[in-house]
Amino acid sequence: MPEFRDRATETFVTHRNLLFTVAYEMLGSAADAEDVLQETWLRWAGVDLDSIREHRAYLVRITTRQALGRLRTLGRRKESYVGPWLPEPLLTAPDVAEDLELAESLSMAMLLVLETLTPTERAVFVLRDVFDLDYDEIAEAVEKSPAAVRQIAHRARSHVAARRPRGVASPAETEVALEAFQRAVATGDLQGLLNILAPDVVFLGDGGGVKQAALQPIVGATVVARVLRRIDPAGSLVPTQVNGYPALVLRLDDQIDTVVAVRIEQGRITGLYAVRNPAKLSRMEEETSLRR
The missing domain is CATH 1.20.140.160 (PhyR, sigma-like (SL) domain)
Structure with a gap:
């Protein structure tokens, strides 16, 4: 035995x-x-x-x-x-991003599809x-x-083909767009945000009824930019790897407050996925090993 x-x-x-x-x-x-x-x-x-x-x-x-x-x-x-449901974000190792097919299948955008x-x-x-x-x-x-x-x-x-991102951005392309987005948010640069956000960008926030978050999708670059400018200036946006793609983590008092994943198409952000529900943030302190 x-x-x-x-x-x-x-x-x-x-x-x-x-x-x-x-x-x-x-x-x-x-x-x-x-x-x-x-x-x-x-x-x-x-x-x-x-x-x-x-x-x-x-x-x-x-x-x-x-x-x-x-x-x-x-x-x-x-x-x-309560409000939009988003997948649970995972802190992933660099090798996940190297497998482009696996990374795409794990992205927030694809999981929502x-x-x-x-x-x-x-x-x-x-x-x-x-x-x-x-x-x-x-x-x-x-x-x-x-x-x-x-x-x-x-x-x-x-x-899936009818709903997946039209032109899947590579992790490298995503990183470039995310850097521009991070700079604009950190400095409160409204024009910088409008430059990187697609006109029909969609913002989804998942607070799970525990943390404050929009209860409906927010659509349109101007209104999304206004929402982003309300991010607590005391927080720090830190780049990281989430579900195989570059993403940002908002920390307040050294605690993870929000994980922000993005969908990039043709160099601009078409989707923003902000997970705030504390029950969904436990896998962001240690890398999760994923394999095909």
């Missing part, structure tokens, strides 16, 4: 970062992704390892099924959420387009036929 437990633990630990990434991509919540991994481990610890041909695929299957159940519960929770899919569509899209699993593996994970999975993948891909 101890030998079995050691083998099961070693295999689970080997694939843990991959499994967390799958769960987070499906849920947009690190806390829920961790719960899914706990449930995955409990089920994994009870299987006969010798009867499993492909351990990685089996673990991904368990994680996907657990995440699907959690995603439906999370959907009901979001219905009563994935929110518009049904749970099964989201699972199929993530497993196929992000993790490149074959249709037979995905079919087992979502308990559909391979033919049905192909149809779901096509439908999800079309849905």
